[in-house]
Amino acid sequence: MKIKTARFVISNTEVDKCPSPVLPEFAFIGRSNVGKSSLINMITDQNKLAKISARPGKTQCINHFIINDEWYLVDLPGYGFARNSKSAREKFESFISEYILKRESLNCLFILIDSRLKMQKIDEEFITWVGNSQIPFALIFTKTDKLNKKQLAVNISLYKKELLKTWDELPKLLYSSSLAKLGREDILSYIDCILK
Ligand code: GTP
Numbered sequence: 001m002k003i004k005t006a007r008f009v010i011s012n013t014e015v016d017k018c019p020s021p022v023l024p025e026f027a028f029i030g031r032s033n034v035g036k037s038s039l040i041n042m043i044t045d046q047n048k049l050a051k052i053s054a055r056p057g058k059t060q061c062i063n064h065f066i067i068n069d070e071w072y073l074v075d076l077p078g079y080g081f082a083r084n085s086k087s088a089r090e091k092f093e094s095f096i097s098e099y100i101l102k103r104e105s106l107n108c109l110f111i112l113i114d115s116r117l118k119m120q121k122i123d124e125e126f127i128t129w130v131g132n133s134q135i136p137f138a139l140i141f142t143k144t145d146k147l148n149k150k151q152l153a154v155n156i157s158l159y160k161k162e163l164l165k166t167w168d169e170l171p172k173l174l175y176s177s178s179l180a181k182l183g184r185e186d187i188l189s190y191i192d193c194i195l196k
């Protein structure tokens with residue numbers, strides 16, 4: 001699939017104020033700093049579309065970007081950001097979980113996982129919650145440029161083993177490096193497949 005246009009539409013913390021759910025959308029979530037916003041920029045080939053930062057907790061809202069005037073990419077805040085207060089975390093959790101559970105036009109939630117790490121408890125709990133809530137999801141292993149081929153293969157194989165302890169089947173697994181610009185075609189083909 002070719003991306004001809006990608007534009008920022010709206011940023012907010014209220015699901016009711018998101019664009020009306022008439023176009024399909026694909027959202028990116030994962031731990032703070034995993035590379036969600038960077039991946040949106042890499043996929044759309046615009047380095048300033050989504051705001052990125054080396055400090056975790058940059059994205060704080062639900063951000064809609066319209067692609068080819070046909071579908072949305074959605075950048076979400078990260079979870080597991082310890083510097084936020086408990087009340088800020090609870091507020092975050094409520095609008096994000098409301099978005100995930102109620103957004104009827106959400107075609108797939110991409111859960112981003114840092115390819116360098118073994119399965120983290122917070123990711124495991126999040127994946128379980130999403131799966132049990134019957135939300136269509138796929139996993140994207142990010143920052144693959146930080147590992148060599150062998151290390152990446154070992155980590156992915158361990159991750160699959162962990163997933164298979166809970167699930168009968170593996171979800172769709174994708175791999176990306178925003179730095180090395182890898183994974184774009186596979187992610188876009190997967191989106192294209194769902195759109196068709
Ligand atoms: P929050 O909005 O805070 O939840 O973070 P995020 O998941 O949107 O992460 P963001 O895209 O802001 O990137 C966090 C940091 O990781 C930045 O310093 C990026 O430059 C870096 N980063 C993101 N993707 C990659 C990647 O593929 N490779 C490398 N080496 N660094 C990356």
Ligand code: MG
Pocket residue numbers: 036037038051052058059075076077078
């Ligand atoms: Mg972000």
